[in-house]
Amino acid sequence: xxxxxxxxxxxxxxxxxxxxxxxxxxxxxxxxxxxxxxxxxxxxxxxxxxxxxxxxxxxxxxxxxxxxxxxxxxxxxxxxxxxxxxxxxxxxxxxxxxxxxxxxxxxxxxxxxxxxxxxxxxxxxxxxxxxxxxxxxxxxxxxxxxxxxxxxxxxxxxxxxxxxxxxxxxxxxxxxxxxxxxxxxxxxxxxxxxxxxxxxxxxxxxxxxxxxxxxxxxxxxxxxxxxxxxxxxxxxxxxxxxxxxxxxxxxxxxxxxxxxxxxxxxxxxxxxxxxxxxxxxxxxxxxxxxxxxxxxxxxxxxxxxxxxxxxxxxxxxxxxxxxxxxxxxxxxxxxxxxxxxxxxxxxxxxxxxxxxxxxxxxxxxxxxxxxxxxxxxxxxxxxxxxxxxxxxxxxxxxxxxxxxxxxxxxxxxxxxxxxxxxxxxxxxxxxxxxxxxxxxxxxxxxxxxxxxxxxxxxxxxxxxxxxxxxxxxxxxxxxxxxxxxxxxxxxxxxxxxxxxxxxxxxx
Amino acid sequence: xxxxxxxxxxxxxxxxxxxxxxxxxxxxxxxxxxxxxxxxxxxxxxxxxxxxxxxxxxxxxxxxxxxxxxxxxxxxxxxxxxxxxxxxxxxxxxxxxxxxxxxxxxxxxxxxxxxxxxxxxxxxxxxxxxxxxxxxxxxxxxxxxxxxxxxxxxxxxxxxxxxxxxxxxxx
Numbered sequence: 001x002x003x004x005x006x007x008x009x010x011x012x013x014x015x016x017x018x019x020x021x022x023x024x025x026x027x028x029x030x031x032x033x034x035x036x037x038x039x040x041x042x043x044x045x046x047x048x049x050x051x052x053x054x055x056x057x058x059x060x061x062x063x064x065x066x067x068x069x070x071x072x073x074x075x076x077x078x079x080x081x082x083x084x085x086x087x088x089x090x091x092x093x094x095x096x097x098x099x100x101x102x103x104x105x106x107x108x109x110x111x112x113x114x115x116x117x118x119x120x121x122x123x124x125x126x127x128x129x130x131x132x133x134x135x136x137x138x139x140x141x142x143x144x145x146x147x148x149x150x151x152x153x154x155x156x157x158x159x160x161x162x163x164x165x166x167x168x169x170x171x172x173x174x175x176x177x178x179x180x181x182x183x184x185x186x187x188x189x190x191x192x193x194x195x196x197x198x199x200x201x202x203x204x205x206x207x208x209x210x211x212x213x214x215x216x217x218x219x220x221x222x223x224x225x226x227x228x229x230x231x232x233x234x235x236x237x238x239x240x241x242x243x244x245x246x247x248x249x250x251x252x253x254x255x256x257x258x259x260x261x262x263x264x265x266x267x268x269x270x271x272x273x274x275x276x277x278x279x280x281x282x283x284x285x286x287x288x289x290x291x292x293x294x295x296x297x298x299x300x301x302x303x304x305x306x307x308x309x310x311x312x313x314x315x316x317x318x319x320x321x322x323x324x325x326x327x328x329x330x331x332x333x334x335x336x337x338x339x340x341x342x343x344x345x346x347x348x349x350x351x352x353x354x355x356x357x358x359x360x361x362x363x364x365x366x367x368x369x370x371x372x373x374x375x376x377x378x379x380x381x382x383x384x385x386x387x388x389x390x391x392x393x394x395x396x397x398x399x400x401x402x403x404x405x406x407x408x409x410x411x412x413x414x415x416x417x418x419x420x421x422x423x424x425x426x427x428x429x430x431x432x433x434x435x436x437x438x439x440x441x442x443x444x445x446x447x448x449x450x451x452x453x454x455x456x457x458x459x460x461x462x463x464x465x466x467x468x469x470x471x472x473x474x475x476x477x478x479x480x481x482x483x484x485x486x487x488x489x490x491x492x493x494x495x496x497x498x499x500x501x502x503x504x505x506x507x
Numbered sequence: 508x509x510x511x512x513x514x515x516x517x518x519x520x521x522x523x524x525x526x527x528x529x530x531x532x533x534x535x536x537x538x539x540x541x542x543x544x545x546x547x548x549x550x551x552x553x554x555x556x557x558x559x560x561x562x563x564x565x566x567x568x569x570x571x572x573x574x575x576x577x578x579x580x581x582x583x584x585x586x587x588x589x590x591x592x593x594x595x596x597x598x599x600x601x602x603x604x605x606x607x608x609x610x611x612x613x614x615x616x617x618x619x620x621x622x623x624x625x626x627x628x629x630x631x632x633x634x635x636x637x638x639x640x641x642x643x644x645x646x647x648x649x650x651x652x653x654x655x656x657x658x659x660x661x662x663x664x665x666x667x668x669x670x671x672x673x674x675x676x677x678x
Contacts, residue, residue, distance in 0.1 A: 445612065
């Protein structure tokens with residue numbers, strides 16, 4: 001394995017590199033053992049069924065085949081950085097080569113679990129636009145020096161490109177500044193994040209589901225005996241329920257700590273670096289130039305306590321995992337502007353009062369929740385006995401949700417950013433997008449909206465990630481459509497001949 | 508807040524009605540045939556189920572068949588293709604693709620040319636008979652579909668967008 005960068009790298013005018021940044025090499029040999037362990041884990045169901053009857057030689061043969069496969073995988077999987085592209089070759093029978101131009105990489109995420117920590121190696125996810133929740137390439141075992149070298153090689157073109165961008169450097173000096181720690185998640189905030197997060201409700205829902213499953217599986221008499229023994233009534237039952245809630249809270253805190261403890265946000269030149277995790281460590285890196293928007297998420301509990309979560313939107317980041325997009329998991333709402341200004345000065349966000357949607361549009365926000373509530377009411381009315389009284393709940397709740405959605409709907413635009421604020425059901429989302437980074441802009445009108453002079457708008461940021469307002473004044477939507485995501489025509493583009501619209505009209 | 512668009516950016520390509528390209532009339536027949544082929548199968552299966560099953564109540568079963576006939580055969584074959592063609596247009600400039608589509612809800616989408624990742628044209632057996640093709644414009648944020656273009660037009664648009672999209676690379 002080569003450990004030093006190849007000397008053949010040359011810098012061309014304009015900062016582009018050609019040649020070999022990292023010569024072809026294999027992953028760390030620890031891959032053999034980790035891959036072997038993973039294969040065995042995948043085979044557990046087969047082993048569990050067959051181990052009792054299989055002869056010793058068959059088990060040995062299976063283990064040998066798995067080891068051989070791991071060795072072949074390790075032997076064939078090689079990576080290199082050549083001519084500004086990451087190349088990964090793999091496959092024994094079906095040879096594949098992934099080639100990713102470094103300028104197309106949107107995020108790098110290094111992670112290591114317990115086993116990888118034992119061997120002192122890291123896994124690296126290389127993400128590119130359009131790859132949704134799957135990383136484009138994953139390199140499972142890299143030693144710390146190899147990881148550092150690879151990250152340096154993959155960031156090179158971005159450094160050069162960003163250094164030449166006006167406003168790239170917060171100080172305006174045009175130099176890449178050193179790492180600056182912007183925020184660290186404190187213990188108290190971590191506790192608030194755990195208590196107001198989704199872990200505790202999920203644990204409680206899981207416990208309730210387990211109780212229901214036990215009811216289905218156990219014989220009725222046994223189930224009744226157990227419930228009578230455990231829930232004897234009075235203070236003991238209350239104490240037991242209280243204990244269960246405390247356990248759920250403690251488990252929620254433990255889970256959140258495992259995920260978010262030591263969350264640190266660092267600005268390192270043209271990159272944001274995020275590290276987190278108590279046992280399994282994760283180090284994320286996002287090219288600032290690739291950030292399309294910042295999203296502020298205010299859940300109902302967190303909003304009451306004056307907290308919110310901050311996320312970034314960049315093509316290629318996971319669309320299914322909030323954690324992968326997290327800029328900072330919990331922060332006081334009045335500190336958001338300060339943190340965004342220091343982490344992403346390129347966004348050019350100047351917080352200002354947003355324009356609420358007109359009264360005619362606000363009324364429309366009640367329609368969907370009320371329709372949904374009415375349908376739910378109709379279903380609940382049919383429930384037998386006291387269950388029918390549940391039908392009293394959906395409509396008031398729907399009105400409350402509709403009112404919240406109407407009050408929160410607002411938008412704003414300035415020279416560099418466009419801001420949309422809306423409420424889903426309980427959580428309020430505010431997306432501050434770089435005007436020219438919005439991928440697609442859509443304005444929609446139903447016949448009812450057309451009659452009322454209203455439209456809806458959706459700014460698409462990356463796959464399944466968007467900002468939207470369901471109802472706003474039609475002229476405002478049209479103005480946003482004409483302004484957001486657009487740029488001046490380049491001189492080269494303008495020189496191309498335009499087709500005559502009549503060309504196809506006669507067909 | 509609410510600042511005016513920058514000078515020179517005010518007009519989208521589709522703002523000029525003369526620059527809007529519409530779909531050929533035969534696209535309506537093509538969509539009708541497609542909708543009918545799906546509708547006949549669905550309605551046939553539901554009718555068979557309504558006649559042969561004992562659950563739910565007969566009235567409910569035949570109402571479901573009626574709704575399916577209304578949706579798939581009346582709306583899908585008679586109404587939707589006409590409305591869809593009437594609302595659809597697209598327009599290209601050197602920097603943007605501007606299109607309007609939809610039928611119940613009218614949606615106008617603007618795709619900056621430098622966001623286009625790749626293009627795909629598709630032509631099934633029925634579409635080939637009608638000389639039509641679909642053009643899929645893929646961006647990092649999703650796909651925009653130009654459905655029912657004349658096949659020559661689809662090739663021309665694909666070439667033109669391909670040329671223009673290569674001029675800038677900016678995600």
